[in-house]
Amino acid sequence: MENINQESTEKVKVNTDPVFTKKTFFKPIYLFISAFLIITLLLIVWVIFQPESKTSEKTADNTKKMVSVEEAVEKAGYKVSWNGNKNDTTGRSIIADNSRDSTTTFQDSVAMANLEQNPQNIVFGLGVFKGWETIANSKDVYILLENPQTKKSYKGRITFDDSAFNFVDNRNVKTLFLVEDMNYGPTTKTGFDASGYYFLVFETNPKEDSQKAIKTGDVIGFRGLLEDTAKQIVKKDSSGVSVIHKVYLRRFGGSSELIKELK
Numbered sequence: 001m002e003n004i005n006q007e008s009t010e011k012v013k014v015n016t017d018p019v020f021t022k023k024t025f026f027k028p029i030y031l032f033i034s035a036f037l038i039i040t041l042l043l044i045v046w047v048i049f050q051p052e053s054k055t056s057e058k059t060a061d062n063t064k065k066m067v068s069v070e071e072a073v074e075k076a077g078y079k080v081s082w083n084g085n086k087n088d089t090t091g092r093s094i095i096a097d098n099s100r101d102s103t104t105t106f107q108d109s110v111a112m113a114n115l116e117q118n119p120q121n122i123v124f125g126l127g128v129f130k131g132w133e134t135i136a137n138s139k140d141v142y143i144l145l146e147n148p149q150t151k152k153s154y155k156g157r158i159t160f161d162d163s164a165f166n167f168v169d170n171r172n173v174k175t176l177f178l179v180e181d182m183n184y185g186p187t188t189k190t191g192f193d194a195s196g197y198y199f200l201v202f203e204t205n206p207k208e209d210s211q212k213a214i215k216t217g218d219v220i221g222f223r224g225l226l227e228d229t230a231k232q233i234v235k236k237d238s239s240g241v242s243v244i245h246k247v248y249l250r251r252f253g254g255s256s257e258l259i260k261e262l263k
Helices: 002-015 018-065 069-076 108-117 206-213 255-262
Strands: 080-083 094-096 124-134 141-146 153-158 176-181 198-201 219-224 226-228 243-251
Touching (some): 094 108, 141 219, 176 255
Parallel strands (some): 153 243, 176 243
Antiparallel strands (some): 080 094, 124 141, 124 219
């Protein structure tokens, strides 16, 4: 009887040890949950703080862009005579007053008046972009502009193909696209280098890029392609439309700002 009772007692001791059983079973679960909670906490902290950094960068960029047109032109030393979009801050839709005129600037008032005085032979002009017009059997297009004050319209031919108009001297007759930096003015001109404030753009894909960049309401300057430089006679196509040699877009900051828009 003693042996039986002793064996029974030993079995009871082994099978009824609750402390030993719980530790063995719950310890891995406890470690897993702890690790999961720590990782989750770290992820939450990362998610909370990461967007704040990006938001701060975007806010800083937006703050730079929030400079009004009036502030920008005042700093440059001239005023705006016409603005087609009061909400725009890029300078794409403004016409400058005479205080910006000089031997190097585009002279907006004169260029705009040229649309009225001699529409069939405009050496250089300025207008508000209204749209494009396709030309049958040609890569070229017509650009449609308007004097915003008189509503006088103008049509000029943009050439993308040298073969459209051949000259004896074989010079390039493709239309060139440039961006005028509207930060240039009487008080800022000393800050510009010898290269000036006009910058050539769209050299690789002129048709695609120009039609992507130029929007309705943009102020566009242009120069006609001269077939007789001495007499200042502009070349015409078979339909009697003047051929444009150079197109000028406008931006505060010049080509660098335009390139950002196209990305």
